[in-house]
Amino acid sequence: MALRSAGYDDMEKHNKHPTLSDVAKRAGVGTTTVSRVINGGSRVDPETLAHVRSVIEAVGYVPNNAARVLTGARTKIIGFVAPGTVDPFFASCAEVIESVARAHDSLLIVTATQNDVDKEMASVDALLRHRVEGLIIAPASPDSEQLLALLKRTTIPVIAPDRPIGRSNIPYVVADNCMGARVATKHLIEHGYERIACLTGEDTLYTIRERLRGYREAMNAAGLIPRTITSVVDQASAAAAVEQLFASSERPHALLTLKNKTTIDTYEALQERDISVPNSVAILGYDDFELAATLRPSVTVVQQPIENLGRAAADLLFEQMNAPHASDPASAKGGSSKLQLRTRLIRRSSCGC
Amino acid sequence: MALRSAGYDDMEKHNKHPTLSDVAKRAGVGTTTVSRVINGGSRVDPETLAHVRSVIEAVGYVPNNAARVLTGARTKIIGFVAPGTVDPFFASCAEVIESVARAHDSLLIVTATQNDVDKEMASVDALLRHRVEGLIIAPASPDSEQLLALLKRTTIPVIAPDRPIGRSNIPYVVADNCMGARVATKHLIEHGYERIACLTGEDTLYTIRERLRGYREAMNAAGLIPRTITSVVDQASAAAAVEQLFASSERPHALLTLKNKTTIDTYEALQERDISVPNSVAILGYDDFELAATLRPSVTVVQQPIENLGRAAADLLFEQMNAPHASDPASAKGGSSKLQLRTRLIRRSSCGC
DNA sequence: CTGAAAGCGCTAACAT
DNA sequence: ATGTTAGCGCTTTCAG
Numbered sequence: 001m002a003l004r005s006a007g008y009d010d011m012e013k014h015n016k017h018p019t020l021s022d023v024a025k026r027a028g029v030g031t032t033t034v035s036r037v038i039n040g041g042s043r044v045d046p047e048t049l050a051h052v053r054s055v056i057e058a059v060g061y062v063p064n065n066a067a068r069v070l071t072g073a074r075t076k077i078i079g080f081v082a083p084g085t086v087d088p089f090f091a092s093c094a095e096v097i098e099s100v101a102r103a104h105d106s107l108l109i110v111t112a113t114q115n116d117v118d119k120e121m122a123s124v125d126a127l128l129r130h131r132v133e134g135l136i137i138a139p140a141s142p143d144s145e146q147l148l149a150l151l152k153r154t155t156i157p158v159i160a161p162d163r164p165i166g167r168s169n170i171p172y173v174v175a176d177n178c179m180g181a182r183v184a185t186k187h188l189i190e191h192g193y194e195r196i197a198c199l200t201g202e203d204t205l206y207t208i209r210e211r212l213r214g215y216r217e218a219m220n221a222a223g224l225i226p227r228t229i230t231s232v233v234d235q236a237s238a239a240a241a242v243e244q245l246f247a248s249s250e251r252p253h254a255l256l257t258l259k260n261k262t263t264i265d266t267y268e269a270l271q272e273r274d275i276s277v278p279n280s281v282a283i284l285g286y287d288d289f290e291l292a293a294t295l296r297p298s299v300t301v302v303q304q305p306i307e308n309l310g311r312a313a314a315d316l317l318f319e320q321m322n323a324p325h326a327s328d329p330a331s332a333k334g335g336s337s338k339l340q341l342r343t344r345l346i347r348r349s350s351c352g353c
Numbered sequence: 354m355a356l357r358s359a360g361y362d363d364m365e366k367h368n369k370h371p372t373l374s375d376v377a378k379r380a381g382v383g384t385t386t387v388s389r390v391i392n393g394g395s396r397v398d399p400e401t402l403a404h405v406r407s408v409i410e411a412v413g414y415v416p417n418n419a420a421r422v423l424t425g426a427r428t429k430i431i432g433f434v435a436p437g438t439v440d441p442f443f444a445s446c447a448e449v450i451e452s453v454a455r456a457h458d459s460l461l462i463v464t465a466t467q468n469d470v471d472k473e474m475a476s477v478d479a480l481l482r483h484r485v486e487g488l489i490i491a492p493a494s495p496d497s498e499q500l501l502a503l504l505k506r507t508t509i510p511v512i513a514p515d516r517p518i519g520r521s522n523i524p525y526v527v528a529d530n531c532m533g534a535r536v537a538t539k540h541l542i543e544h545g546y547e548r549i550a551c552l553t554g555e556d557t558l559y560t561i562r563e564r565l566r567g568y569r570e571a572m573n574a575a576g577l578i579p580r581t582i583t584s585v586v587d588q589a590s591a592a593a594a595v596e597q598l599f600a601s602s603e604r605p606h607a608l609l610t611l612k613n614k615t616t617i618d619t620y621e622a623l624q625e626r627d628i629s630v631p632n633s634v635a636i637l638g639y640d641d642f643e644l645a646a647t648l649r650p651s652v653t654v655v656q657q658p659i660e661n662l663g664r665a666a667a668d669l670l671f672e673q674m675n676a677p678h679a680s681d682p683a684s685a686k687g688g689s690s691k692l693q694l695r696t697r698l699i700r701r702s703s704c705g706c
Numbered sequence: 707c708t709g710a711a712a713g714c715g716c717t718a719a720c721a722t
Numbered sequence: 723a724t725g726t727t728a729g730c731g732c733t734t735t736c737a738g
Binding site for chain 4: 024029030031032033036043044045048067069070071072
């Protein structure tokens, strides 16, 4: 894809950086010596060292990573392909990953796909050309054949945080979404609620699917009838969902919202219609958010170990990057690693607690 | 790597990526032809083209960007050096910048400095070695001589979003912090409040300094006495500040908080102590935040044009990158660009409106 | 339409 | 301790 027009866009060598051999010439030494100097300066006469260093300083020489890479050096770049970077979840991931990368003396390229499969492919492609040493990717779709095919060909380690990649055996780190939703639903049931509706959007996402599964399991186990609205993607649709739910004669006793934004939108819709929480209806959300405890009523949520998730993914990645290179990446340490992190139910008042 | 089963031709080093000349050999053509193919395929016989493409596909060839760069191609990477990426402000910036970069077929390396000058220097240095084509940097300190010196040496465009870099003439895009705070303070004054305290932390940051200035100007202009507490950096210190303010006999009538987090922490501290807002004390915050309108009371804030700020910075950067390269980067288009964006006062109820 | 060959900036033998 | 030299993977004259 897009193999075209990659070349030489104009530009004379106006911004010509001085090269290593410029330095060598200027300093009256060989390139090897300069090379040694910029790589630590061992095996170089102290005087030469000082002199070369001064020349480097004088001409403002900065090593060209591309050239180094070409001679076999590591690129020291990893990539993070996320749906977006403003969503607190992925923003946190990105920050943790960056810090881990930094600790490994590496840089991080971040790309945002907006869950668009094409953008995702383009990103991965670009990242591969840039020879990133590892890839952390939260796939736009749980089963993009294209992505899988592309990833299959590559030999660099790949870790999928938050969302596994299809039915591949690419290592992943996820929260136990199903369990989290099950526990949440059970909690509502224990409160005595029977008509518990589940609100969400984007039900093609792995995480949402899993949470839906947990919700249904808990409902069924209790002999209750699951009721799902999967059209909630913004304030307007949340308001519509609330409208619909409360127009019926069978008003819900409680609401389970499957993600951060949905919880907030729903909460606002409820507040706008003066539907008292938790008296008229309880609400419990998946994903904690900054002001959940400050709102009145405060919001009970399922909290995910975001930081740990991001860190685990990054650690895992570097571990694999530095591994003694097992013959087969998949069979490395007895099966590819798949981590599932536990979630926590944070009881506040919106559920009736 | 020693054992090679007979019958398999292909590649010496299984671990390595196939190179352009591998493809050429396998396809029985010259490297030039393959190069043409991966660059669009013009001036190549359709049959040859198809054949070469199939070989590329077959061996899974991916062009090596480093090699291209070495021959003079653009790196197609820009860098964003931010204090952090989880703070909604910079997270938004990062996302916008990434999208602009994508539109220019470029990748974005993000680094988080935590406002640490050393980390910042290390980041910039690494970015320079990687030959980023442009740099967007929100400096850790308004006046790091080191940074300035480093940046002075480089010929790539640099843009400073949110915070200008020292007294350099590096182009920047900021919000009118001073004016924003002045307008906010004035608004409180017009409500009739007289003892208006200003709460903040990190008063070495450019933005905070400017906002403080605006606050003081407005207070002085009204003949009121400014009262500033600059120690508020988290919940505990916010609580302490509130404690202190309300212990005195001269309780404040209103509070002006100079950033997002400070507003929230202060709001919580007030709520915790059952200090009624806006009856007992009004509060107005700098920076809008997601639930500001949903909290009860809702919070009046100074809203910044974050998206625009990020986009302007990125646009400016690419503009300069693509510029016909003025002899002197600073004097480019008659002085380096300095944008100051307007803020908006969003009136909600916490101020007494 | 196609290929041979000369580098791009750097490192790594291999001399000296 | 230091210089020489051959590439790394790719693009690009310059000849066919």
